[in-house]
Amino acid sequence: MTTVPEYLSSLLAPYRATEPPPTRPFVTLTFAQSLDGKIAGAEGKQLAISGHESLVMTHWLRSLHDAILVGSGTALNDDPQLNLRHLPPGAVGKPPRPIVLDSRLRLSPTCKLLTNYTNESGRGPQPWVVAYAPASPDAEWDIRREVLVRSGARVLVLPAGESPLTAVLTLLRAEGVRSLMVEGGAQIISAFFAAASETKCVDTLLITTAPLIVGAAGVGYDVPGASADLPRTFRVVETRLVGRDSVVAFQTT
Numbered sequence: 001m002t003t004v005p006e007y008l009s010s011l012l013a014p015y016r017a018t019e020p021p022p023t024r025p026f027v028t029l030t031f032a033q034s035l036d037g038k039i040a041g042a043e044g045k046q047l048a049i050s051g052h053e054s055l056v057m058t059h060w061l062r063s064l065h066d067a068i069l070v071g072s073g074t075a076l077n078d079d080p081q082l083n084l085r086h087l088p089p090g091a092v093g094k095p096p097r098p099i100v101l102d103s104r105l106r107l108s109p110t111c112k113l114l115t116n117y118t119n120e121s122g123r124g125p126q127p128w129v130v131a132y133a134p135a136s137p138d139a140e141w142d143i144r145r146e147v148l149v150r151s152g153a154r155v156l157v158l159p160a161g162e163s164p165l166t167a168v169l170t171l172l173r174a175e176g177v178r179s180l181m182v183e184g185g186a187q188i189i190s191a192f193f194a195a196a197s198e199t200k201c202v203d204t205l206l207i208t209t210a211p212l213i214v215g216a217a218g219v220g221y222d223v224p225g226a227s228a229d230l231p232r233t234f235r236v237v238e239t240r241l242v243g244r245d246s247v248v249a250f251q252t253t
């Protein structure tokens, strides 16, 4: 198949056909988990949770968004590429802009996101790093920023302190991002669940569950007040088997 699966394009059609709110992009929160709700192994070890078919699905989903966001924990731990390399040969898809939410500018200047950008002849979009300004002048922070910029990143800076995710989303919308796919990791997923229940800032939630048990030492995520709040925030719109994995899609109520 060389075009986006119909169920994915229909899922996002309402958002792709309309203008997002002025304060945020359309947001899709998505991740892969085991049957026991783990997204990584002990000590954050990256796991191949998705089977081949659902991994391809995730790459099609990436192609339907302007940008894809991960936290700095994921960027440091997994050194992801966030591109479309698992699409089948001949497939045409627009690569999303990678964005790392990196409060303290910990991203490595030699990470794949930056080296892919600077080394590739047919470059994808420039990676953006969203950071928070230091509370007081900090020469080391200034150097880290300079190094990242020289290594190919665009660094966007929010005011000092942990800005709420709504401020991050407003900044990205002001910078022209109309649709944002959020892939993780654990802290970011938990923060988006909390923000979704408070402000309904997640339009689509798509969870891939693989038939694996990781065990108690694996990394999970938190959903505040889940049993009461999830149905108030999201309704199920699609459940399907994708290869050996089950995929459940929710949209905001």
Ligand SMILES: NC(=O)C1=CN([C@@H]2O[C@H](COP(=O)(O)OP(=O)(O)OC[C@H]3O[C@@H](n4cnc5c(N)ncnc54)[C@H](O)[C@@H]3O)[C@@H](O)[C@H]2O)C=CC1
Pocket: 030, 031, 032, 033, 038, 039, 040, 041, 043, 044, 045, 046, 047, 049, 070, 071, 072, 073, 074, 075, 077, 078, 101, 102, 103, 104, 162, 163, 164, 165, 183, 184, 185, 186, 187, 188, 189, 191, 219
């Ligand atoms: N199975 C899956 O689909 C995925 C699994 N993962 C796994 O997740 C793990 C990494 O997760 P974490 O260590 O929790 O790191 P994370 O990727 O959630 O990043 C956390 C960092 O994000 C930044 N941040 C900025 N604003 C924030 C806010 N409002 N709330 C929370 N964080 C904010 C902070 O610098 C914080 O340290 C890795 O083991 C990785 O393999 C990551 C993505 C997807």
Ligand SMILES: Nc1nc(O)c(N)c(N[C@@H]2O[C@H](COP(=O)(O)O)[C@@H](O)[C@H]2O)n1
Pocket: 031, 032, 046, 047, 048, 049, 050, 054, 055, 058, 070, 074, 075, 078, 079, 080, 081, 082, 083, 183, 184, 208
């Ligand atoms: N969909 C999905 N399935 C898994 O099994 C995973 N481990 C992840 N992880 C996420 O994908 C990122 C890696 O992306 P690249 O393959 O390098 O493009 C990783 O950092 C997690 O965000 N996702």
